[in-house]
Amino acid sequence: MQKILSLYARNYDTDRLVRDEVVPGSEWVLAGEGVATRKWDGTSCLVRGGTLWKRYDAKKGRTPPAGFEPAQEPDPVTGHHPGWVPVGDGPDDTYHREAWAAAGVALPDGTYELIGPKVQGNPEGMSSHQFVPHGDDILTDAPRDFTSLRAYLEARPDMEGIVWHHPDGRMVKLKRRDFFGSKRR
Structure with missing residues (x-):
């Protein structure tokens, strides 16, 4: 995205x-x-071909992790370089995995917002982690x-x-x- x-x-x-x-x-x-x-107000995610991806901004001077897929060229002014990395089994991906499991069904390809108690300070006031489809x-x-x-x-x-x-x-x-x-x- x-x-x-x-x-x-x-x-x-x-x-x-x-x-x-x-x-x-x-x-x-x-x-x-x-x-x-x-x-x-959460964090952007992508579902593609049954795989869950999370947003990653390879800001100026930051080396993207393995598997990074750029969504666009780096912005020459701000240095932002948004893209996607696959959600893995590490501690940084715990809430993504919780929401993925809570969905209970395979999510259709598309972009989603991960919201919940441990995301961005929970401004949405959610009691569990979940995905909200963008644009719905x-x-x-x-x-x-x-x-x-x-x-x-x-x-x-x-x-x-x-x-x-x-x-x-x-x-x-x-x-x-x-x-x-x-x-x-």
């Missing part, structure tokens, strides 16, 4: 929050294209303009953000903290 474009440009020189300026390539969201879905939780009431999106996310402190899915596969995201600076209030 490649890095997803943000909907709005960020003030990197000051407060790091977003401003009412659309990131090039994200204009289709404001044009009413695509479907808004809930962005879950559709937000039919999500607005598409800066002011309304800010109000929409402010009124939903339990939600990390929104990801718009275009029929051609493009995605754009907007996180609550992009407006307010903290993960959750």
